[in-house]
Amino acid sequence: MERVLKALRQIVGTDQAIRVDEPMSRHTTFGVGGPADIFIDAAADELKDILNLLSEEKFPFTVIGNGSNLLVSDKGIRGAVICIGKRMSGIEVRDGDGVADISAASGALLPIVARRACENGLTGLEFATQIPGTIGGAVYMNAGAFGGDMSDSVVSVTAVDMNGTEKKYTADQIGFDYRTSIFSKNKEIITGAVLHLRRDDPEQIKARAAAIREKREKSQPVGKRSAGSTFRKLGDGDTPEAMTPAWKLVQEAGMGDARVGGACVSPKHSGFVINDGEATASDIYNLISQIIEQVKLKTGVTLEPEVKIIGTF
Ligand SMILES: Cc1cc2nc3c(=O)[nH]c(=O)nc-3n(C[C@H](O)[C@H](O)[C@H](O)COP(=O)(O)OP(=O)(O)OC[C@H]3O[C@@H](n4cnc5c(N)ncnc54)[C@H](O)[C@@H]3O)c2cc1C
Structure with a gap:
């Protein structure tokens, strides 16, 4: 482990981005979970070298986003945790005619992306204003609520495979389904997504988001430590x-x-x-x-x- 740690510190410039025995309770919305042997707060330009090193050293690793859908054991996580978060969280709005694309790095938080959409008069992410995941976690899970989900707006996703090779997926290749995507099968790290959103009146977008927030606050334990719905819904409904x-x-x-x-x-x-x-x-x-x-x-x-x-x- 010391050799891996030393090499990781050479790849990752910032000292605080690598932590040893990091309590996972700090990185999960349940607020539980024992220590990760090595915790890496990764940046996009470091991912390839990190993955190459870990695979050369046969050092196991786990990928997380904002830890909002995770239950981590009290015994913690052996090996490395690669956290895709703050250091990979850029958001860019690209205007079109009546539409616009939001290009978000995978560590960007969904509520922040949804707020940027609303501020720019773009509809399609109202469902997401209170889902505390990252764009990567939301694509992985096809996060959704109140009639909307990520598959409605995601037009492409970038990822890196275990060798650090960059991949690009179009919407039809992502295998979106109820709370799942191809990334649950492919062991790849999502690095970003492009979301295609329609223009609408910002006041109406705000009103729809507020109505969803109100419904959620009435029916769900908002403010309590959870990981959202604990269980999957059942059956073969179309939605x-x-x-x-x-x-x-x-x-x-x-x-x-x-x-x-x-x-x-x-x-x-x-x-x-x-x-x-x-x-x-x-x-x-x-x-x-x-x-x-x-x-x-x-x-x-x-x-x-x-x-x-x-x-x-
Ligand atoms: C209060 C609350 C409300 C919630 N409401 C909803 C809701 O309405 N609808 C809903 O769908 N979910 C909801 N959730 C669950 C959760 O927010 C979503 O599943 C979210 O998409 C998880 O994102 P994350 O970044 O936290 O992922 P994590 O929990 O960190 O990880 C989830 C999975 O995604 C993988 N993953 C994460 N990032 C990447 C990446 N960059 N590349 C590859 N794999 C990755 C992880 O390996 C893991 O398997 C809620 C959770 C909470 C706490």
């Missing part, structure tokens, strides 16, 4: 809205007020497991496991976590 929401099954199974340690099912929305105080990752994991078990027992349905579980439990 997420036509699928069966997990919260119904959680309630049917009598798990609407379940708790393990500091983790509980949100009293406001049974589809959210929240860290209600001093939860450990194990509390959250054990609660998720108990819910899956009880839902299977009482309804015959197997719930699948939407949250990505990292490390050993």
